[in-house]
Amino acid sequence: MPKENKNSSLYWLLLIPVAMFGLLGTLFGSLDGHPLSGLLWGLGISLGVIAVALPGNYAWEWFKKQMDKGKLMPYIFIAVVISVAICAYLALTLGKPSCDEYDDSSPQSSCVQYADNRYDATTDQRWAKFWNTLPVTVIIASLIATIVHHNIHKRK
Numbered sequence: 001m002p003k004e005n006k007n008s009s010l011y012w013l014l015l016i017p018v019a020m021f022g023l024l025g026t027l028f029g030s031l032d033g034h035p036l037s038g039l040l041w042g043l044g045i046s047l048g049v050i051a052v053a054l055p056g057n058y059a060w061e062w063f064k065k066q067m068d069k070g071k072l073m074p075y076i077f078i079a080v081v082i083s084v085a086i087c088a089y090l091a092l093t094l095g096k097p098s099c100d101e102y103d104d105s106s107p108q109s110s111c112v113q114y115a116d117n118r119y120d121a122t123t124d125q126r127w128a129k130f131w132n133t134l135p136v137t138v139i140i141a142s143l144i145a146t147i148v149h150h151n152i153h154k155r156k
Helices: 003-012 015-032 035-069 073-092 123-155
Strands: 099-103 110-114
Touching: 015 035, 035 073, 073 123
Parallel strands: none
Antiparallel strands: 099 110
16 A cells, blocks of 8 residues: 555544544533534544644654754753743742641641741742743753763764
8 A cells, every 4th residue: 555545544543533522522512401512512622632643743753753863953842841841830839838737637637837828929920930940941951951962872
């Protein structure tokens, strides 16, 4: 079978999750008395998954090819993605009160005394934390990625 026919036949397989999500959406929508709304939600979810999965698949293939060639760019890109994830975590956990003393008398333990007087950061403070830590994190992660790239390709 020629390669282009094989790939085109694989695209028809994408209709399977569309039909499955559409059917599930219709079933769940029928429980509320709105099967058409459920169908549209199911189709929308399946098309959203496909819209993320297809570019992700092509990006993954590109990364594999570039890494096999010994290029540095995939390592740097992964370092930037990890840096953004670290900075987002730091920003989202800013101002979360930690508990010093728990009340264990009931089945659901609750906090009696907070360590930092229940400080809760504002949205502006969280964005400031994100943007202030991002450059340093990207630089450090990029240096680590460069060292890893150099060590991997030095052995080959």
